[in-house]
Amino acid sequence: MTILYLTYIDFGDFQSGSSVRPQMMYEAFLSLGCEVKLLQAQQNRREQRRHAVEEINRWLDTNRPDFCYVESPSGPIFHSFDRKLLRRVHKMGIPVGYFYRDAAFRFDEVFISGRKSLKQHVIAWMSERDVRFLKKNTDLVYLPTESMAQYFDFPHVAFLPPACMGSRGDKLGKLPGKRSIYVGGVSKRYGTDTLLKAFDLLNGDGDEFPLTLVCRPQGVAYIDEKVRNKPWLRLVHASGAKELAPLYAQADLALYPIEKNAYNDFAFSVKLMEYLEYGLPMVAVNCTETEKFIQRYSLGLVCENDPADFAEKVSELLRDTELYARCAKNAAQAVQGNLWTDRAKTVLADLGGSQGEKQA
Structure with a gap:
């Protein structure tokens, strides 16, 4: 199975959840035997990002993946060429699943003290624009939790909570200390x-x-x-x-x-x-x-x-x-049942159809 996998980060940095998830999903897809065409590049490095998107567009000229999976950026989609790429994939009839990770822009009372700055207004506007765009250009929007769904009206929603890599240690048979x-x-x-x-x-x-x-x-x-x-x-x-x-x-x-x-x-x-x-x-x-x-x-x-x-x-x-x-x-x-491979298997079953179920 071939997956077109779009991310908005540079791989190698594990400083935050927004960088961990995309890389763990990539490794999980590979471990399940999938062929993955990867887009990676930060949005704030515009030229690097633009060249990476252009390379994906050239690849699409002669290739057709079984589905497209997207791990959203930490914030809105900045560039029109990214939206054009998603629109193209969707128009090709390739199933598109989009993991929508955050909704901070709808919670001013939590994240903003005092009046909104111009930058914050712009980010909120861009984020709402993304919501409208995703309704038209994706087949399935993944949210991290069921509770998040009440804040959106995407036509088709499923849930992909975070996962783990596997056991790195345990406290079995140990009397608790106090640390x-x-x-x-x-x-x-x-x-x-x-x-x-x-x-x-x-x-x-x-x-x-x-x-x-x-x-x-x-x-x-x-x-x-x-x-x-x-x-x-x-x-x-x-x-x-x-x-x-x-x-x-x-x-x-x-x-x-x-x-x-x-x-x-x-x-x-x-x-x-x-x-x-x-x-x-x-x-x-x-x-x-x-x-x-x-x-x-x-x-x-x-x-x-x-x-x-x-x-x-x-x-x-x-x-x-x-x-x-x-x-x-x-x-x-x-730990078992909450692995990144379990998360990837869910995506394969949802977007890969009978092939995904067979492969998972």
Whole structure:
């Protein structure tokens, strides 16, 4: 089976979910025996992008893929030549599936404080233009979660949540220690205030429940200097599997404190799947899709968007050895069925018809 696969990134950078997903799907398609014609290039490198699109157009002159799969950019489609390419593929009668990853432009109350800038107005307009364009030029729009569907009226929708690469470790048969880990952004929206207040409640001036907080260097400025010097807090700058693996191995519990709001209720982080790869039980704020995921597989505990409740759930999970053992076992088992190859098989079955079902 031949797939025309359109992305909006340069492969090789795994700094964010928007770069992880396209590359993992590419590898998954290849592992399933598909022939993949790939378009990769960042939008903000216009000439590089234009040449890459021109090469795909030349390829289409003499080739016809079984279907086209698109991993959307982080934001709107900038260039008219990208839209022309999608329009051409659709007019050729090639099934087009488009993974639509985000809807931040419809949540000003979450992402914008004060008045919108001109740039923000333009991005919102371009994003709404994309929605209209996709309704006419795709056959199936994939969303990351079911909760996101209520904000759109695409004619044909299916769901492709994030996935994982497979087991990288587990906590089976291990008595829990007291070390927790959080990996991600640092801000009010990411729940940093809730997280740090919770661990201050757990520890006071001691360090019974140590926390490893992994973030980018610029994130440290958000954390008050007094908190940075607390004995229970370890700040680390690391990224990529090689640097994160030993930190996950040292941890007993993974945390996801992101602020509960309308946007985060439908969002689902790739980070949760990374926690799953390392077999870590979890404590998370009860955002809708996060809560559904943790409860579906019994991976840990969910709490209110409240430091005291967060602290209570961390303490409960790390002190209750039977509960911890069940969550560790469930995490190890939940990897299966949540692989990137499972995600790719869904696309093959949806867009490849009988050939996709046979190949998957």
